[in-house]
Amino acid sequence: MTSLEILDALVGIPTDSARSNRPLVEWVCQQLEPPGWQCERLPYRDAGGVEKINLLARPPKASAGIDLGFLCHTDTVPPAVGWETACQLTSDGTVARGLGACDVKGALAAFLAAVTQGQQQMISPAVALLLTADEEIGCKGMEQLLAARPELRIERAIVSEPTSLQPAVAGKGYGLARVTVRGREAHSAFPAEGRSAIAAAAALLLRVLQGANEVLPGLPPLLQDALFDPPTTSFNVGTITGGTAKNMIPGECSFLVEWRAVPAQQQGTVPDRLRALLQSMESSLPGTTMMLELLRDEPGFAPATQDALAMRLGGMTGRARTGISFGSEATRVARIAGEVVVIGPGDMHTAHSDRECIPLAELDEWTHTLADLLRSGF
Numbered sequence: 001m002t003s004l005e006i007l008d009a010l011v012g013i014p015t016d017s018a019r020s021n022r023p024l025v026e027w028v029c030q031q032l033e034p035p036g037w038q039c040e041r042l043p044y045r046d047a048g049g050v051e052k053i054n055l056l057a058r059p060p061k062a063s064a065g066i067d068l069g070f071l072c073h074t075d076t077v078p079p080a081v082g083w084e085t086a087c088q089l090t091s092d093g094t095v096a097r098g099l100g101a102c103d104v105k106g107a108l109a110a111f112l113a114a115v116t117q118g119q120q121q122m123i124s125p126a127v128a129l130l131l132t133a134d135e136e137i138g139c140k141g142m143e144q145l146l147a148a149r150p151e152l153r154i155e156r157a158i159v160s161e162p163t164s165l166q167p168a169v170a171g172k173g174y175g176l177a178r179v180t181v182r183g184r185e186a187h188s189a190f191p192a193e194g195r196s197a198i199a200a201a202a203a204l205l206l207r208v209l210q211g212a213n214e215v216l217p218g219l220p221p222l223l224q225d226a227l228f229d230p231p232t233t234s235f236n237v238g239t240i241t242g243g244t245a246k247n248m249i250p251g252e253c254s255f256l257v258e259w260r261a262v263p264a265q266q267q268g269t270v271p272d273r274l275r276a277l278l279q280s281m282e283s284s285l286p287g288t289t290m291m292l293e294l295l296r297d298e299p300g301f302a303p304a305t306q307d308a309l310a311m312r313l314g315g316m317t318g319r320a321r322t323g324i325s326f327g328s329e330a331t332r333v334a335r336i337a338g339e340v341v342v343i344g345p346g347d348m349h350t351a352h353s354d355r356e357c358i359p360l361a362e363l364d365e366w367t368h369t370l371a372d373l374l375r376s377g378f
Contacts, residue, residue, distance in 0.1 A: 001116065003367045004096060004360065006031075007109035011089040011098035018050070021074040021133045025053040028131065031112050035120045036060035044144045052133035054145040056152075059115075059123045067126035068309075068373065069154040069337070071329060072108040073135030073142075076100040083354040095357040102346025106358040107160035107366065110345065114371040123374045128154070135329055142332045156309040157337040159330045162346030163322065165362055165369075167313040169341060170227050170323040171330050172234075172260040173300035175270055178293040179204065179278070185244070185251030194249030195287035198242045201253040204281045204290065205237055208257055208274065216276050220269060225262040227303075227323030233261040233270060234325070256295075260325050263300035271297060301330050304339035313341055316369050324348075 001009075013024045022043075029039040042054040079086035079099050086099035096106075111129060132141035146152065161168070181201040186194025215221065224231045235257060242253025259270050271294050278290040303310070314321060326348055330340045345362035 001113065003109045003113035003363050004091070006112050007096060007098075007101065007106055007358070007363070008089040010105040010109055011100055012087055014087050015075050015100065016078045017075045017134055017137045018048075018078070020051045020053075022051060022053050024074050025055050025131060028055065028108070028112065029057075031116055032057050032129075035116065037115070038062060042145060042148050044148075046134060046140065052141060052144075054133060054141055054148070055129070055131040056145075056149070057129040057131075059125060059127060060120055061125050062128070063125040065126060065153065065155070066128045067155045068124070069128045069130055069157045070111055070160070070370070071130045071132070071157060071333060072104050072111070072160040073132045073329060074108075075133055075136050075141075076103065076105075077136050077352050080354040086354070091360065093360070095359050096363070097357040099356060101356050102162040102344070102358040103348070103351035103356065104160040104162065104344055106162075106346055106363055107344040110363060110367040111370050113367045114374055118371055118374065124376065127374055132329065139327070139329050139332055142329045146332065146336065152336055154333070154337040156339045157333045157341070158309070159328055159333055159340060159342045160344040161324065161326075161328050161342045162344050162348045162351060162358075163324065163342060164319070164347050165317045165343060165345055165366060166319045166322045167310045167317070167341050167343050168324040169303040169307065169310045169321050170225070170263050171300045171328060171342060172228060172262055172323070172325045173265070173267070173331070174296060174298045174327050175259040175261065176296040177257055177271065177274060178254055178295060179208075179257055179274075180252065180254040180291045180293070182252050182289045183250065184287055186249045188247045188249055191249060194251075196249050197253040197288065198250045200281070200285050200288045200290075201240070201242065201255060203285070204278070205240070205255060207277055207281065209235055209237060216273055219273055219276055222269070222273070223262050223264050225264060225323065227321070228262060228325055230325075231262070233259055233265060235259045261300065263302040267297055267299055298331060301334040301340055306339055309339050310341050313343060313369075316372065317365070
């Protein structure tokens with residue numbers, strides 16, 4: 001089967017995170033086991049009791065260690081509202097469209113095509129394929145995999161994500177916090193009796209978004225890294241709630257603020273700055289209180305000291321190194337790998353939408369690149 005034919009089959013198996021990914025994992029095993037690959041299924045139950053499967057697959061006569069690991073997550077986001085043909089791959093001869101086409105079933109299709117089209121005796125015994133579930137909801141499958149196989153070590157890891165085949169050697173971290181502002185509720189006919197939590201939250205929100213990089217006494221500045229676009233820690237407020245009625249001065253308002261910090265930024269720095277902003281705003285707005293509840297503060301991953309894989313991939317694809325600002329399993333894999341590179345066909349700008357697609361030229365190029373890597377290993 002060609003990589004496009006394999007991708008058609010993979011997209012046709014719905015794997016949004018609410019479902020079990022067993023059908024897709026079993027389909028993959030049906031392609032790998034006949035030529036002699038060893039498929040170790042690692043099942044677990046998610047928080048809703050749904051069965052999920054992680055997979056560790058090794059070639060015939062696999063070596064004890066893994067010099068080169070290929071990692072793909074199997075789950076997708078839910079299909080966009082109204083996208084009734086999300087699980088039907090279509091192609092115009094230039095790109096192929098479908099849910100998961102680039103994030104990341106295209107990369108998996110390229111790997112399977114490289115394996116099944118080649119001679120098994122030519123495949124390096126030191127390679128491995130790792131499939132995980134629940135990446136789209138916090139890399140929970142990878143956490144399960146690492147817990148199930150604590151002895152697992154990988155010298156060099158390729159984490160599949162759509163980067164237009166640019167080797168991403170670093171990734172930003174991810175943080176999330178809930179900010180709650182409390183004022184004093186009153187009828188809007190008597191404004192002097194109340195203190196609007198929404199008005200106070202609005203002032204704070206603007207300062208978080210516009211002034212998070214300002215100089216704050218006693219706190220280190222936020223760092224920059226030219227590998228990323230933008231090169232600074234970025235902030236976003238995606239949801240906000242507050243108030244009880246149109247004619248009531250709101251007594252409470254809360255919003256979620258997220259940030260993506262460059263990998264060199266020490267953990268805890270951003271929450272400390274946010275707390276300092278809250279204290280400053282609270283002191284300037286009598287009658288209000290502000291509280292920050294830290295929900296996530298995850299580190300990114302920095303370029304490895306030994307960068308042989310990144311150099312080789314850059315030479316093979318002819319593309320410059322970069323950094324990624326979106327989340328990936330690379331932050332977890334970095335705990336057990338000497339070098340991590342995030343790379344794959346397609347562009348993340350199209351993912352998570354009904355525009356998701358993968359350029360056929362990149363799909364073919366990645367298939368040939370993986371075939372070369374499978375043969376030579378490291």
